[in-house]
Amino acid sequence: MAPLWSKLLLLSFLQCVISDDVSRESEFIWDVNGYVIFCPCMGRFGNQADHYLGGLAFAKSLNRTLILPPWRTYKNVPFDEWFKVEQIRKYHRVILADDFMKYLAPKYWPVGKRIGWCWLPSNTKETCKMKEGNPFGPFWDGLGVDFDEYMIYQISFHDTELWRWGKLYPPADHPVMAFKGAPARFPIQEHHVHLQQYLEWSDAIEGEAQQYVDDTFHGEPYVGIHLRNGGDWVNACAHVEGGTKYMASPQCMGYQNTEPLTKEICYPSEETILRQVKNAVLKTNAKHIFVATDKNPMIKELEQHLKEQKVKVHHLDPWLPLIDLAILGKSDHFIGNCVSSFTAFVKRHRDVHDLPSSFWSRS
Ligand SMILES: *[C@@H]1O[C@H](CO)[C@@H](O)[C@H](O)[C@H]1NC(C)=O
DSSP, X not given: OOOHHHHHHHHHHHHHHHHHHHHHHTTOOOOTTXXXXXXXXXXXXXXXXXXXXXXXXXXXXXXXXEEEOOEEXXXXXXXXXXXXXXXXXXXXXEEEHHHIIIIIHHXXXXXXXXXXXXXXXXXXXXXXXXXXXXXXXXXXXXXXXXXXXXXXXXXXXXXXXXXXXXXXSOTTTOOEEEESSOSSOSSOOGGGGGXXXXXXXXXXXXXXXXXXXXXXXXXXXXXXEEEOOSXXXXXXXXXXXXXXXXXXXXXXXXXXXXXXXXXXHHSOOHHHHHHHHXXXXXXXXXXXXXXXXXXXXXXXXXXXXXXXXXXXXXXXXXXXXXXXXXXHHTSSEEEEOTTOHHXXXXXHHHHHTTOOEEXXXXX
């Protein structure tokens, strides 16, 4: 039998846990103006970030609290593992998804009353496939959500349609809108780009990136570059020629662009890359180049081309691509790929902090 003191210890421990929960519960007051949540289920981090900011703007325009969905990798990553909640709260009311599920859902969005929202054409016989496939199923499973009913809608997330959402779906009748995908367009709309300022790295991400910068560059200037050159990108760029808009391209071509895209913008040649990096190195007097890539970091080619300048080329290839993003965000100059949403995240971040950037083939 366990001695009395250990039982007492256990008891007081449990009491602590319980009273902690109770005191946290009072932090969360139900918002009568309703909630929005969505699965950031499209693509990897760059695409998700575009969608996330659009979803944030959507919640604000409906004056509903945004339930901050987890980011999606091979698992759900709570929003606050990567970004600060206080910062995003400066823009709009938000609550972490885990807090919502723990403190508000049991009472206000109980099992049996969970409605999944999907866009489908009006004459379809299909139903809403909220949890079919990956990442949809695992995403909602991670939050412990099953859907009991479905709401099919035909309105878009275009600005001119926004008023219809509030009119058709008042919060009293539809307290929680749980969308299959982000209530947003891709790429991010022009007037939402500034929302990047509300995404501030968590202390963990910031600390890890800063540590690398300090240890590697010793306070010397460095040029950050993003080389998107994996096999999937070869395919993605095969048909860009002639089009005026492709994935994140409005970030360098402009949102009203009529000029045709070129292969060089999407998949720059080695010659273009070496020339632009050299120019940036000369201009910033950089002693280092930091390369983020999904495939080929071109270390030998860069070192060879910049022999005279004696620059060192670094390639971290971190387990978490966000570390690359944070390091690129701090460089003295950044050169990225205009079509890539990974680049777009860095570019927006640098614009917020007044740091210079350019694009391959588009200086
Ligand atoms: C927006 O929602 C908040 C919280 O429910 C409420 O206090 C505020 O009055 C609402 N604003 C408008 C313009 O309805």
